[in-house]
Amino acid sequence: MDTKTVRIGIAGINGRVGRLLREEVAAAGAILAGGSTRNGVMDPAGGDTIAPPCPVFTSMADLAQVCDVVIDFTNVATVRAHAQALTQAGTAWVLGTTGLGDEDQAAVEQAARRIAVVQAANFSPGVTLMTRLARQMAAALPGGEYDAEILEMHHRQKVDAPSGTALAIGNAVADGRGIVLKDHIETARDGHTGPRADDAIGFAVLRGGQVVGEHSLIFTSANEQLSLTHRSFNRRIYATGAVRAAQWSRTREAGLYSMDNVLGLE
Structure with a gap:
């Protein structure tokens, strides 16, 4: 057709x-x-x-x-x-x-x-590719050596947090590491939280103005940091x-x- x-x-x-x-x-x-x-x-x-x-x-x-x-x-x-x-x-x-x-x-x-x-x-094609790259990067960068954090920001009217896109990226990281996101997700850090778990996948959420959508995936080890960022302009x-x-x-x-x-x- x-x-x-x-x-x-x-x-x-x-x-x-x-x-x-x-x-x-x-x-x-x-x-x-x-x-x-x-x-x-x-x-x-x-x-x-x-x-x-x-x-x-x-x-x-x-x-x-x-x-x-x-x-x-x-x-x-x-x-x-x-x-x-x-x-x-x-x-x-x-x-x-x-x-x-x-x-x-x-x-x-x-x-x-x-x-x-x-x-x-x-x-977005760009986010689709970012998610695929997240899976590949997570498979190559083990949790015991590289901490995975996801930062997202959206407009002030958005009602769900973390965003669906951020969770999709988090699921890709978990898939790449052979774990389940819900068992390793960290979305609330406040007060005395103790040391970070090796396989934790952290999320930070920002809301304000009319930001369409920004997502960053950050892998950090003792010796280097690698970031992957996508921004939607419209x-x-x-x-x-x-x-x-x-x-x-x-x-x-x-x-x-x-x-x-x-x-x-x-």
Whole structure:
């Protein structure tokens, strides 16, 4: 199938990323088949160039019926309901919502048995490559010699911490070292914490202003330090990557995919 004929839906079409997604769907030559909002009305984009008007729904179930794939950057509270609606409709899902709990993730994985799901904490090609490099670096730099720390900063409105991207980087470090992140994560250091554990993966979180997203992975030994940093200048990079993932997902069998798959890295 010609990916330009893919019918793309946007959950949360009035949101900050949703507005960018409208533009990126049009730029890719795909079809903006519909969107969802709380009130069923699509707000104007403040003078920005957007795709032509499209149907707007209040429920994911209705949106899924008119789309081949839905891009979803909404809220963690909607994940399980969206998983069910998209599975029932047989509609592919590009999921960028972060902060998922175990039950939410289980619902995503259950949906992936029936539909194609592209799930990523960050749809930027640069972050995708950073995560792969994090895994390789961690495998080459053992925890007993190199301490791994992750520093992230986002805008003041962000509600989850550490960010989904920071956790994805942390999981990559853990994978590279053959350990499980939840058993070695350190997110709260205050008071007399004692010495740092050899296999600890530390996180530091900053919030302020309108910073789109900054992530640094730092490996430090007794003799050297190696840092890997990614900065997002504009949320558009997430929208561009998500539309690319949506076009890619349309021809895929049911399964749980990542941006590594979309970029041809796996």
